[in-house]
Amino acid sequence: MSLDASRTEPRPERPASHETRRRLEHARTTSLTQLHALAADGHTDEQLMSTQKTAIEQTLQDIDAALARVKDGTYGTCRSCHTPVPEERLEILPYTQYCVTCRRRTAT
Ligand SMILES: [Zn+2]
Numbered sequence: 001m002s003l004d005a006s007r008t009e010p011r012p013e014r015p016a017s018h019e020t021r022r023r024l025e026h027a028r029t030t031s032l033t034q035l036h037a038l039a040a041d042g043h044t045d046e047q048l049m050s051t052q053k054t055a056i057e058q059t060l061q062d063i064d065a066a067l068a069r070v071k072d073g074t075y076g077t078c079r080s081c082h083t084p085v086p087e088e089r090l091e092i093l094p095y096t097q098y099c100v101t102c103r104r105r106t107a108t
Contacts, residue, residue: 035057
């Protein structure tokens with residue numbers, strides 16, 4: 001009989017959650033730095049500047065949303081198809097809300 005006798009330890013809640021939070025905090029710091037750099041840069045191209053600013057602010061919102069999902073335990077699950085987002089993708093884009101397939105589908 002090879003039932004799960006070895007699995008007596010309680011499963012860790014979210015093994016990667018500490019690392020995830022660290023990653024998200026890092027991404028947020030990076031975005032804030034970019035935002036400040038943008039403001040201090042004195043770009044003459046206001047159109048470009050405002051586009052970049054909007055993009056960074058969007059990223060910051062995504063990061064905050066991701067941190068909230070870490071808290072409520074839904075982090076790492078695609079918001080559209082509800083399948084787990086691959087770890088490699090989360091490493092590159094820790095604040096993503098969709099798996100590659102759904103992202104492609106929702107991308108404009
Ligand atoms: Zn999906």
